[in-house]
Amino acid sequence: xxxxxxxxxxxxxxxxxxxxxxxxxxxxxxxxxxxxxxxxxxxxxxxxxxxxxxxxxxxxxxxxxxxxxxxxxxxxxxxxxxxxxxxxxxxxxxxxxxxxxxxxxxxxxxxxxxxxxxxxxxxxxxxxxxxxxxxxxxxxxxxxxxxxxxxxxxxxxxxxxxxxxxxxxxxxxxxxxxxxxxxxxxxxxxxxxxxxxxxxxxxxxxxxxxxxxxxxxxxxxxxxxxxxxxxxxxxxxxxxxxxxxxxxxxxxxxxxxxxxxxxxxxxxxxxxxxxxxxxxxxxxxxxxxxxxxxxxxxxxxxxxxxxxxxxxxxxxxxxxxxxxxxxxxxxxxxxxxxxxxxxxxxxxxxxxxxxxxxxxxxxxxxxxxxxxxxxxxxxxxxxxxxxxxxxxxxxxxxxxxxxxxxxxxxxxxxxxxxxxxxxxxxxxx
Amino acid sequence: xxxxxxxxxxxxxxxxxxxxxxxxxxxxxxxxxxxxxxxxxxxxxxxxxxxxxxxxxxxxxxxxxxxxxxxxxxxxxxxxxxxxxxxxxxxxxxxxxxxxxxxxxxxxxxxxxxxxxxxxxxxxxxxxxxxxxxxxxxxxxxxxxxxxxxxxxxxxxxxxxxxxxxxxxxxxxxxxxxxxxxxxxxxxxxxxxxxxxxxxxxxxxxxxxxxxxxxxxxx
Numbered sequence: 151x152x153x154x155x156x157x158x159x160x161x162x163x164x165x166x167x168x169x170x171x172x173x174x175x176x177x178x179x180x181x182x183x184x185x186x187x188x189x190x191x192x193x194x195x196x197x198x199x200x201x202x203x204x205x206x207x208x209x210x211x212x213x214x215x216x217x218x219x220x221x222x223x224x225x226x227x228x229x230x231x232x233x234x235x236x237x238x239x240x241x242x243x244x245x246x247x248x249x250x251x252x253x254x255x256x257x258x259x260x261x262x263x264x265x266x267x268x269x270x271x272x273x274x275x276x277x278x279x280x281x282x283x284x285x286x287x288x289x290x291x292x293x294x295x296x297x298x299x300x301x302x303x304x305x306x307x308x309x310x311x312x313x314x315x316x317x318x319x320x321x322x323x324x325x326x327x328x329x330x331x332x333x334x335x336x337x338x339x340x341x342x343x344x345x346x347x348x349x350x351x352x353x354x355x356x357x358x359x360x361x362x363x364x365x366x367x368x369x370x371x372x373x374x375x376x377x378x379x380x381x382x383x384x385x386x387x388x389x390x391x392x393x394x395x396x397x398x399x400x401x402x403x404x405x406x407x408x409x410x411x412x413x414x415x416x417x418x419x420x421x422x423x424x425x426x427x428x429x430x431x432x433x434x435x436x437x438x439x440x441x442x443x444x445x446x447x448x449x450x451x452x453x454x455x456x457x458x459x460x461x462x463x464x465x466x467x468x469x470x471x472x473x474x475x476x477x478x479x480x481x482x483x484x485x486x487x488x489x490x491x492x493x494x495x496x497x498x499x500x501x502x503x504x505x506x507x508x509x510x511x512x513x514x515x516x517x518x519x520x521x522x523x524x525x526x527x528x529x530x531x532x533x534x535x536x537x538x539x540x541x542x543x544x545x546x547x548x549x550x551x552x553x554x555x556x557x558x559x560x561x562x563x564x565x566x567x568x569x570x571x572x573x574x575x576x577x578x579x
Numbered sequence: 580x581x582x583x584x585x586x587x588x589x590x591x592x593x594x595x596x597x598x599x600x601x602x603x604x605x606x607x608x609x610x611x612x613x614x615x616x617x618x619x620x621x622x623x624x625x626x627x628x629x630x631x632x633x634x635x636x637x638x639x640x641x642x643x644x645x646x647x648x649x650x651x652x653x654x655x656x657x658x659x660x661x662x663x664x665x666x667x668x669x670x671x672x673x674x675x676x677x678x679x680x681x682x683x684x685x686x687x688x689x690x691x692x693x694x695x696x697x698x699x700x701x702x703x704x705x706x707x708x709x710x711x712x713x714x715x716x717x718x719x720x721x722x723x724x725x726x727x728x729x730x731x732x733x734x735x736x737x738x739x740x741x742x743x744x745x746x747x748x749x750x751x752x753x754x755x756x757x758x759x760x761x762x763x764x765x766x767x768x769x770x771x772x773x774x775x776x777x778x779x780x781x782x783x784x785x786x787x788x789x790x791x792x793x794x795x796x797x798x
């Protein structure tokens with residue numbers, strides 16, 4: 151019996167600390183594990199005993215690249231528990247904030263983290279020597295995304311301007327209009343990025359995922375909505391637990407999620423497009439048609455194209471929201487704490503982010519559940535790895551390693567987000 | 580960007596003030612800028628966003644980046660001044676992540692894009708405590724003002740050295756008399772900045788010291 155083991159001790163160009171292990175026995179793949187060894191971060195435990203109104207700002211700290219998604223899903227949950235209906239202008243301003251996050255996160259991932267895989271460069275620094283304009287375009291996208299978040303959220307990383315019911319302060323019309331030129335330029339960068347990535351060579355792979363995304367009435371899902379899948383899931387956020395199951399696996403400090411009774415699923419850009427393609431903005435829809443990307447993308451390596459389509463969509467959305475912006479008279483809807491349970495969902499750049507808060511009459515959190523996209527995608531990432539590595543069993547270690555890392559980066563995993571969990575039990579004698 | 584660089588001078592403090600000694604850069608930046616003659620401004624960045632870092636020095640002709648570092652075997656407060664190509668060794672090469680695009684990668688990327696300022700110097704300061712919390716460790720708190728003075732003086736000497744190609748000082752604040760305690764009196768260096776890629780002719784801090792440097796990874 152011949153055993154061949156390939157360990158990538160520290161995955162690069164992903165967020166957080168993870169590793170990959172492949173084990174072959176007599177040339178057959180027996181194990182493909184995405185090991186997440188970043189320590190648990192205890193967020194669910196540390197929310198207990200805190201004021202529910204603090205949830206948006208505390209959970210935002212889970213992630214430096216998608217803090218807005220944490221804030222918006224926490225707000226949705228707490229506002230549901232408090233019985234607060236957010237006025238439409240506030241909801242639109244939140245959507246604009248999320249546009250900034252999508253543009254910034256996707257722009258960074260597509261060009262700085264994922265594109266080097268397709269072009270044979272070890273990193274973006276080396277790639278920039280040959281693809282100067284493309285990297286400058288990515289930096290410009292990041293800058294515009296940051297500018298939107300700073301203008302609406304008070305600052306680009308971990309915004310400070312959101313609050314239960316709305317915002318502490320809403321920007322004036324002129325403040326937002328000042329961003330219009332930058333957003334227009336970003337739209338051009340997004341188009342060029344999409345043209346560029348469409349020219350990449352994509353490894354041949356077809357996967358049959360259960361795709362899970364949000365669905366919001368009449369719009370691409372950039373606000374709370376129902377959770378749907380291509381295999382029949384169609385639930386309100388309050389039915390998340392029971393529909394989806396989280397379980398621990400020995401090699402990961404993050405929980406793996408499955409659809410109850412079925413198995414792993416995929417959330418993120420491919421799922422969003424498949425389930426909401428009819429709501430893409432005009433430029434993004436036309437670009438998708440032009441390049442031949444239909445609703446369903448089965449090749450995960452082509453997620454870079456779908457992500458680029460979403461950048462274009464988010465730029466258009468931001469431009470539309472800025473042009474139509476009329477500052478609301480009140481920066482936040484009124485509401486008082488009350489006992490209850492709230493369920494919040496939002497589409498983070500990497501997929502559905504779910505939060506649940508149990509709150510007592512004083513407005514204090516008694517229980518929290520947070521299910522980030524990367525935890526949901528872990529099982530699917532490992533399933534992808536089994537297929538990719540299994541086909542490359544005869545390849546040399548370096549080929550195998552780089553292709554598997556590329557397959558992991560297809561899903562832009564955010565490991566620090568995934569390791570927030572803890573079911574902490576304290577026994578006192 | 581370089582072609583239209585304004586004669587602007589920037590001290591850029593990099594670091595997270597909520598991770599103890601990692602916050603030394605933003606604390607030192609205004610103190611150093613105040614001690615330098617010739618209209619230096621100062622700014623602060625967390626240092627984990629490559630777009631922000633490169634944007635921060637866009638249009639500047641002369642930039643000093645001040646960052647915290649872990650230096651093997653060096654006591655807290657040890658500082659090291661790097662210039663030119665060696666400034667890129669401010670961080671070991673490595674692939675950026677979506678959260679952690681470090682100073683070294685930002686410099687490397689800016690170089691690849693031709694987006695480095697005409698003159699870039701990096702000052703690294705060894706910290707002792709990079710745990711969570713506000714405020715510097717005791718060792719660095721006591722050294723804050725002297726460090727600002729010594730680094731400013733070293734930068735002034737560095738400005739002279741750029742003109743006359745004398746050795747760039749290696750700031751070692753743990754060593755007695757390494758820096759002049761007087762207020763720095765910098766000569767104007769309006770035209771003295773070297774092109775970033777001009778070959779260096781004077782020695783830089785020792786290779787061993789540079790190899791032991793490791794900027795602190797921010798959370």
